[in-house]
Amino acid sequence: MPELPEVETVRRRLLTCLPGLLLREVVVNDWTVSVQTEQELNGYLAGRRVTGLRRRGKYLLVDVGAVEEQAGGASGGPAGGLPPAPGAAGYAGPSVAVVHLRMTGQLVFRPEPGERPPRFLWDLEPATRLHFQDVRRFGRLWAFEPAAEDEFFGSRGMGPEPFGPEFTVAYLRGALRDRRAPLKSFLLDQRRIAGVGNIYADEALFRARLHPLRAAGSVGPREAQRLHAAVLETLQAGIDHEGSSIESFIDPAGQRGSFQEILSVYQRTGEPCRLCGTTIERTVVGGRGTHYCPRCQPRRGGMAPGSRRRLGEIAPPRSAKPADWEAPDR
DNA sequence: AGTGGCTCCTGGCGGC
DNA sequence: TGCCGCCAGGAGCCAC
Numbered sequence: 001m002p003e004l005p006e007v008e009t010v011r012r013r014l015l016t017c018l019p020g021l022l023l024r025e026v027v028v029n030d031w032t033v034s035v036q037t038e039q040e041l042n043g044y045l046a047g048r049r050v051t052g053l054r055r056r057g058k059y060l061l062v063d064v065g066a067v068e069e070q071a072g073g074a075s076g077g078p079a080g081g082l083p084p085a086p087g088a089a090g091y092a093g094p095s096v097a098v099v100h101l102r103m104t105g106q107l108v109f110r111p112e113p114g115e116r117p118p119r120f121l122w123d124l125e126p127a128t129r130l131h132f133q134d135v136r137r138f139g140r141l142w143a144f145e146p147a148a149e150d151e152f153f154g155s156r157g158m159g160p161e162p163f164g165p166e167f168t169v170a171y172l173r174g175a176l177r178d179r180r181a182p183l184k185s186f187l188l189d190q191r192r193i194a195g196v197g198n199i200y201a202d203e204a205l206f207r208a209r210l211h212p213l214r215a216a217g218s219v220g221p222r223e224a225q226r227l228h229a230a231v232l233e234t235l236q237a238g239i240d241h242e243g244s245s246i247e248s249f250i251d252p253a254g255q256r257g258s259f260q261e262i263l264s265v266y267q268r269t270g271e272p273c274r275l276c277g278t279t280i281e282r283t284v285v286g287g288r289g290t291h292y293c294p295r296c297q298p299r300r301g302g303m304a305p306g307s308r309r310r311l312g313e314i315a316p317p318r319s320a321k322p323a324d325w326e327a328p329d330r
Numbered sequence: 331a332g333t334g335g336c337t338c339c340t341g342g343c344g345g346c
Numbered sequence: 347t348g349c350c351g352c353c354a355g356g357a358g359c360c361a362c
Contacts, residue, residue, distance in 0.1 A: 102356055136339045
C-alpha cells in the first residue's frame with residue numbers, strides 16, 4: 001500500500017535513472033488509468049525529456065521539458081522520428097505527469113514485455129520502458145501544463161507536506177481543534193496532512209501513545225506535540241527502510257522495502273506489544289482495519305462518538321504501567 | 331462544514 | 347476439488 005514513504009522511495013530510485021531520458025510515447029492499455037485520451041497524454045508528454053521528479057503527498061510528479069526539435073531543426077516535432085505531438089491544441093511546452101499508485105500500483109523498468117500487459121507504459125530513449133502495473137486498477141495517470149498543477153492539488157484540498165515548513169505543532173493543534181472525528185480518521189484525511197495512510201497512521205498513533213478512537217479535538221497540547229513528532233518519526237523510519245512491502249510494494253528496480261519487519265502494531269493483531277507485551281488488538285475505524293496496543297494507547301481523554309459501541313467487546317487495559325509509560329495530558 | 335458510509339477493483343483465503 | 351463470499355484500502359462521491 002503505497003503511502004508517502006513508498007512513493008518517496010520510488011521517487012528516489014527513479015531519480016537515479018529517469019532524468020535526461022526522452023519520453024518517446026505513452027501507451028495506455030487500460031483506460032481505467034486515465035480520464036485523458038492517449039492523444040492528450042502524449043500531447044503533454046511525448047517528445048519531451050524528463051527534467052525532474054517530485055512528490056506531493058502520495059502523488060509522484062514527473063517533470064518534462066518542452067518538445068525537442070529534431071536534429072537539424074527542419075520541421076520541428078519530437079525527436080526519434082515521431083509525428084509532432086498532437087494534443088492540447090499543439091501545446092509544445094514543458095509539462096507535468098502525475099502518477100498515483102493507490103493500492104497496488106508499481107512503476108518498474110522492463111525492457112521486455114512482462115507476463116501481463118502494463119496498464120500503461122512509457123517508451124523511453126535510450127531504449128527502455130517504464131511499466132505501470134496495477135492489479136487492482138485503482139492507480140491513475142494525469143498530464144498537464146505546469147500552470148495547472150496548483151489547481152490540480154488545490155481542488156483536492158491537499159494538506160501540508162509532513163516534512164514541509166507548514167506542518168508545525170501549531171498547525172497540527174489548530175487542525176485538531178474541535179474535531180469530533182477519531183484520530184485515526186484525522187490522520188488518514190489528506191486535507192489535514194498529505195501522505196499518511198493506514199499503515200503509518202496506526203504506527204504513528206502507537207508511537208504517540210494515543211488511542212485511534214480518541215476524538216481528534218480532545219488531544220491536549222503535549223499530546224499534539226507527541227503526535228507531531230510521531231508522524232514525522234514514523235514516516236522518516238518508513239523512508240529509511242525504503243517503504244513497507246506488505247502486499248505488493250516494490251520499487252522501480254523490483255526491490256522490496258523492509259519497514260514491515262519493524263512494525264509495532266499494524267497487522268500484528270493477537271501478537272504481543274513490543275513495549276509491554278500486551279496483546280495487540282484490532283478494530284475498524286472509518287472502514288479501515290486499525291491496530292493498537294490497549295495498554296500503551298490507553299482509552300481515555302475523550303473518545304470519538306460511537307467508539308463505545310466499537311470497543312464494546314474489548315477488555316479495558318490493565319492497571320499496571322509499562323516501564324517507560326508516560327501519563328497522557330489532561 | 332464535518333462526518334460517516336459506500337463504491338471501485340481483483341487476488342487470496344477460509345469455509346463448506 | 348471446486349465454488350462462493352469475504353477481505354484488503356486510497357480517494358472520490360454522496361447523504362445527513
